[in-house]
Amino acid sequence: MDQSTFNKRITQIAVLLLIFIIAGMLIFELKIFLPGILGAITFYIISRSYYYNLIFKRKWRKSPTALLFIIGYVIIISIPIYLTVNLVTPKVNSIVNNQAYIVDNVTHAAEKIADLTNIKLLTEENIKTATQKVTAMVPMLLSSTATTLGNLFIMFFLLYFLLMSGAVVEKKLHQIIPLKPHNVDTLASETKMMIKANALGIPIICVVQGLFAALGYFIFGVNEWVLWGFLTGVFAFFPLVGTMIIWVPLMLYMFAQGITWPAIGLGIYSVIVTGNVDYIARISFMKKMGNVHPLITVLGVIVGLNLFGFIGLIFGPLLISYFIILVKIYINEFTGSAVTT
Known part of the structure; x- marks a missing residue:
């Protein structure tokens, strides 16, 4: 191997190393938004054939069509959220407003199971641990809600540009x-x-x-x-x-x-x-x-x-x-x- 070839290989390795370092840094910093990025890729792949059929065969305009797909996905995602709120919220309110009744029922059920199986599901230590876990979950839920909203924004934002420029991105990926x-x-x-x-x-x-x-x-x-x-x-x-x-x-x-x-x-x-x-x-x-x-x-x-x-x-x-x-x-x-x- 001559000197010029050797130098070229060293340069190639250095550039690849730099690429991997920067890619690692980007992934590490954006890892909290990784679900949103992957979600956008998922929706793009599901939509791809239908979207291009409307764009190239039916001659629909790109931007309004991309927005139409995004609105459709927002509606699809909103349906289970709406059902969850309408079905679960009344149950949660009932538990909050009837805590003594719920505790009595759970205690009675635990005692009955203990009598039949000799296994104590509820002890003072278990109740204390459960209370601490529930208390700790409140800030986690608030943080999770904010992260989820951020990921949804990233997902639809990226999906729009994938639909608009997906063919170019696919071609570049195929080349590199x-x-x-x-x-x-x-x-x-x-x-x-x-x-x-x-x-x-x-x-x-x-x-x-x-x-x-x-x-x-x-x-x-x-x-x-x-x-x-x-x-x-x-x-x-x-x-x-x-x-x-x-x-x-x-x-x-x-x-x-x-x-x-x-x-x-x-x-x-x-x-x-x-x-x-x-x-x-x-x-x-x-x-x-x-x-x-x-x-x-x-x-x-x-x-x-x-x-x-x-x-x-x-x-x-x-x-x-x-x-x-x-x-x-x-x-x-x-x-x-x-x-x-």
Whole structure:
């Protein structure tokens, strides 16, 4: 290697190192807004084909069309928030206005469970710990609300410019990614498939599971079954154990109140029907939408929630899928062996 080539390699390494350092600094400083950035990418990929169809085939103007998509997404996001406020707020007000009654019921239920199972759910230490946690959650909720609003603003702001200039951004990314063209196309198609499968599939699964859970609550006489069905659908975002956060306490409370057979029926229904709806839907529906292996979905959600927060439900499975695809691309690019992607 001659001196000029050596100097060129050193310069290349220095520039790449500088790029990585600056990128790391930017990611670190903007990490609080990462859910908003990823959300914008998600909505862009979902909207992309419809948006370009309106722009290029129907000759709609770019800016009004982008704003129309954003308004539509605002309405879609507002629906669950509106339902949450209308269903949950009366329940919260009822708890606040009837604290003594609620405490008496919970204490009675805990004592009944302790008599039957010899397990004390409520002790002086537990109550003190719960009170401290609830008190600590108030400033966290206020901070979380401000962060969420900031992420929503960033998401729609970035989405507007992605819709306006997405084709240019895609072209630039295709040029700067240091892989063979067909491998870049593989990454692009994998990204579209995984994001569409998770962004569209998971909410549909949660709605279906919430409806089946609400039916079970109605059949077995649970008060305010619509509210509990809605909350079960919300927690169904978290695979395997999400719905248990709702129906297990409801079953135990009914059992403690002496409503024995309906409680047993609810438990059996929740395990056989509500639980299997989640399992079957994630295997069949998600696989049909994007040929997503159930293991990728489950592990991806666990990883994604820790890394990205709520938006990790979508990008966690994508991250695991990327890892698998990049290993295959590395083998194809640098070892000479052919691996099917």
